[in-house]
Amino acid sequence: MQVNLKDRIALVTGASRGIGRSISMALAQAGAHVIITSRNVEQLQKVEKEIGGNATVIPADLSAHDDVDALFDLITDREGRLDILVNNAAIGLWGHLVDFSISDFDKIIKLNVRGLYLCCQRAMKLMIPQKSGYIINISSVVGFKGYPNQSAYTASKHAVMGITKSLAVEAREHNIQVSAIQPGGVETDFAFEARPDLDPSILIKPEDIAQSVLFLLSLSDRAWVDQIYVRRRNGTPFVGV
Ligand SMILES: NC(=O)c1ccc[n+]([C@@H]2O[C@H](COP(=O)([O-])OP(=O)(O)OC[C@H]3O[C@@H](n4cnc5c(N)ncnc54)[C@H](OP(=O)(O)O)[C@@H]3O)[C@@H](O)[C@H]2O)c1
Numbered sequence: 001m002q003v004n005l006k007d008r009i010a011l012v013t014g015a016s017r018g019i020g021r022s023i024s025m026a027l028a029q030a031g032a033h034v035i036i037t038s039r040n041v042e043q044l045q046k047v048e049k050e051i052g053g054n055a056t057v058i059p060a061d062l063s064a065h066d067d068v069d070a071l072f073d074l075i076t077d078r079e080g081r082l083d084i085l086v087n088n089a090a091i092g093l094w095g096h097l098v099d100f101s102i103s104d105f106d107k108i109i110k111l112n113v114r115g116l117y118l119c120c121q122r123a124m125k126l127m128i129p130q131k132s133g134y135i136i137n138i139s140s141v142v143g144f145k146g147y148p149n150q151s152a153y154t155a156s157k158h159a160v161m162g163i164t165k166s167l168a169v170e171a172r173e174h175n176i177q178v179s180a181i182q183p184g185g186v187e188t189d190f191a192f193e194a195r196p197d198l199d200p201s202i203l204i205k206p207e208d209i210a211q212s213v214l215f216l217l218s219l220s221d222r223a224w225v226d227q228i229y230v231r232r233r234n235g236t237p238f239v240g241v
Helices: 018-029 041-051 065-078 102-130 151-172 189-194 206-218
Strands: 009-013 033-037 055-057 084-087 133-138 176-183 227-230
Touching: 009 018, 009 102, 018 033, 018 041, 018 084, 018 206, 033 041, 041 055, 065 102, 084 102, 102 133, 102 151, 102 176, 133 151, 133 206, 151 176, 176 206, 206 227
Parallel strands: 009 033, 009 084, 033 055, 084 133, 133 176, 176 227
Antiparallel strands: none
């Protein structure tokens, strides 16, 4: 796929492993300078090395408002701009709603919804004066479906869709494009925990999600795609969409 992101500044959250790592590598390969963030500095430094040259590590716990502010203050000071934000960081905790811990519910919402919301807010403040930018939110198939054992996580991904839809309308007048990608099961530690019933060899590859991000960024200034649902090949087509 032909996409030239030379001189673009991108921020990928949850970049230390899994899908975020793949997206960061793909953006850097396309020429962007990628700011990679998550909590685990050592893991981020490994990804920085793999990328080689075109990455900056800024650690942050995105469930903490102060950390989100510190991350964006640094980006503002060092780069003065942000062209691409990929909101990918999220956690999942599993169990039936009837006895699900409310503190676990709060942990999920604090990162997956509030953290993402805060990142959108700060990114918009940089992008509005530029009159350009892309915000891509990694939602999930549970952004439109419901799975057992996943009520809190499912609520968070429905909320991500709500934020994405409203922001997409608000951002349009500033020439900022906002999208959601909704993957089914992807081959990461996260999926092995969430869906131990699935055979890892049939899971989507993290690189497939990275390609979806590049696809969005490759579109001309005449076209945009609001959401991309990526399903496992052995899943049923057109379920719930
Ligand atoms: N894998 C799937 O089947 C699947 C399917 C649909 C959607 N998704 C979505 O895809 C995204 C990535 O998932 P994944 O499978 O790659 O998960 P993963 O391997 O568990 O990676 C999650 C990332 O989020 C970071 N993170 C966790 N808590 C954080 C916090 N408080 N502050 C900042 N960063 C934090 C982690 O890094 P640290 O631990 O270093 O902080 C890690 O880099 C998520 O939004 C997930 O909901 C995944």
